[in-house]
Amino acid sequence: MTQAIKFYQTGTFTVGNRLLQPEQRSVQSSIERNNSLNSGHRACQGCGEALGARYAVDAAMRATQGQLIAANATGCLEVFSTPYPETSWQLPWIHSLFGNAAAVGTGIAAALKVKARKAGLAESAVRVIAQGGDGGTTDIGFGCLSGMFERNDDVLYICYDNEAYMNTGVQRSSATPPAARTATTMAVGPNPGAEFGQGKNLPRIAMAHEIPYVATATVADLHDLEAKVEKAMSVHGARYLHILVPCPLGWGAASSDTIKLARLARETGIFPVFEAEHGEVTRVTEIRHRVAVEEYLKPQKRFAHLFAGPGRPDLIAQIQADADRNIRRFHLLAPERSQ
């Protein structure tokens, strides 16, 4: 009789829950999790990228029973995790250049394939991920990444998107959202912050390559993120996972608000969370409690100019319009709530 009860006090929103069966709990709730990115790394307080990387790589480690190699682009993640001679990584890990993480991943995958064939196996038990920030992914490493997609190389590429070049001092990338202030898009003039209508939406570009699997996730929804990594590791070929990771330093937010901001990005529709296979959206994570974009923008100093003095309701309205378009495009609201 008791097994009929699906309600676990907090549902599956928390990391774990003593009432859940162990196999229903997240990787992160386990005492035995790998801690692929170990303590002592030099990421800022409340770093979303450090969190996102541990979430994703730990899940990939579980999915591959620890048979995993990571190639890393230059960026915060690389700098804060591996100041010579220390490393925070608890898996085989290589850093080459800023722009070539996807190509390094491709090379490792090719080498593993050869080794497997020579050993008389159909495929390698060891799998490959390549990872980088939004700069190394959407700008500098974009050519290599597109090539990896196009050749359908057996690599999961994970982009930890904190929406600017944070480690070099918060410069704009092609993932920086409109109106955000960065060191290179100052909050001055008639159109303060980053331009509207520019930048790249890499998950949609990845979908255009019609690769086996594309997904987005945030550090605010661990169960969803882990399920997507698991799914990605269950298929072969080129796969792309884009994780929104708030940056307290670059966004001008409280270090304690990292997860809250990621949650608001999803609940406003600013960051659509979905999965796609071979170019088609197969599943979206619906908005649970829809909120206006102001809720998301206000706690971030990079958007402070939208609220100072008379404020810029016109620009906020444009951001809201973008969020609304995402909601329409990805059907982020359940039908009965969209009216």
Added chain:
Amino acid sequence: MQKPFAITLDPGSSLANKTGSWRTERPLYVKRLPPCNAECPAGEDIQGWLFHAESGDYESAWRQLTRDNPFPAIMGRVCYHTCENVCNRGQLDASVGINSVERFLGDQALQENWQFDPPKTVSGKHVLVVGAGPSGMSAAYHLRRLGHAVTVIEAGPLLGGMMRFGIPKYRLPRTVLDAEMQRIVAIGVNVQLNTKVTDIVQTMHDGGFDAAFLAVGAHIAKRAYLPAKDSSHILDAVAVLRSMEGAEPPMLGRRVVVYGGGNTAIDVARTAKRLGATEAIIVYRRTREKMPAHDFEVEEALQEGVMVKWLSTIKSAEGGALTIEKMILDEHGKPQPTGELETLESDSLILALGQDVDLSLLDQVPGLVLKAGVVQVDPITMMTGHPGLFAGGDMVPTERNVTVAVGHGKKAAIHIDAWLRGAVVSTTTKSAPASFDRINPWYYSDAPKTVRPQLDIARRTSSFDEVQGGLTLANALFEARRCLSCGNCFECDNCYGVCPDNAVIKLGPGRGFEFNYDYCKGCGVCATECPCGAIDMVPEAM
């Protein structure tokens, strides 16, 4: 050591880098006082017993509950559950059905025949308890568990006091009452029924008692001056309810008028209806908003066809005719007469105007202070002005209900125990409140309150069957799991998961978590994402 080209240092782990030195604030696990626990007049650890119930471990839940209150099955029926009014979940969707889960646990205990553990120690002291109502039996239970010999002396023929002679059967079935009373007797409490204590000091001396707890209740009906002819059939509510326990139900007639606006007035009107009165009419001098009776009881009475004449007083009674005067509320909300009269025919008039305490056993007790018809006690210790003589329940200045009385019994027992040992109860500072603003509601899934079944109206007015049904095994578990666990860790693993620095150590089931301050940078993500507000951020000493 031979090193590759351009390499001069051995590879190392970042664990060498103790990032804890960056910290300006440190997270601390705290236990805060949930609003339900703070509110409970019986001092129950509601959040604590719900925690066990959430995992389906009902026996642990029941044992946790009965540490403070030995009557869950009674409480789950008659407690006015003020805890639910302050439940933080009420600000989210609807408060947790604490009362319904409590009843479920109580019923489960009766079904499974769970018993209390006998006392582990023997103190050699003997304590007298006068009155076997909720307060006296609660005190007897706690005193016995603390190792004292306990004798309960009761004037009436059965245990339960006002729970038996004041609360109708349709709210509290007597099998339930008897079972929870007997469970206390079973741990070795001596009971003398049908014995009225007339002189407390003499009784204590004769029996060699080291201390006494008085809880005789308030059983004397208040009278109002009412010009009435002899032929008028006027009864008091306490007597009517008490006679319901006898073999012969009272003869009330077809048209019954009840005078008063408290819970007793409601109880007696509903009882009259069940005894076959075609009309049961309550006459009350103020409005429904001003009525002291609990609104849900008024509502249930109205559903059963009880009628109420609001803003009315009874001027006089002559034979079967009552003269009613219409009232009007003045600017202070006080009822004032209008001079407008009407006549109301009735077969009997029942007065429910409150009760007084029979204080005759306290004549000439040195040091004892009586004021406004009740015994004055130290509100902390429940001790009267006479050393070793404690009192509680309806006979001391208080809100009069079962839960408060049970709380008095517990409080007095703790202080009697200390007094007997020549000790003082250490005043523990209460934890800071677990307020709603500390809750992170995102993490709680939406779950509406489970509604208990109610008996059909037809059967409610024709029988004394229990009106309120109980929860089933399945929905009791669901309801328990609606608890937010305000201010107390429930091991959701959030802090362990959300730390970007792996600086939270998970100790394993039931053992909680610890911070690893070597690496904790003090970002505060754990505190923000803790669903129940069990983590504080405190500044580091610089």
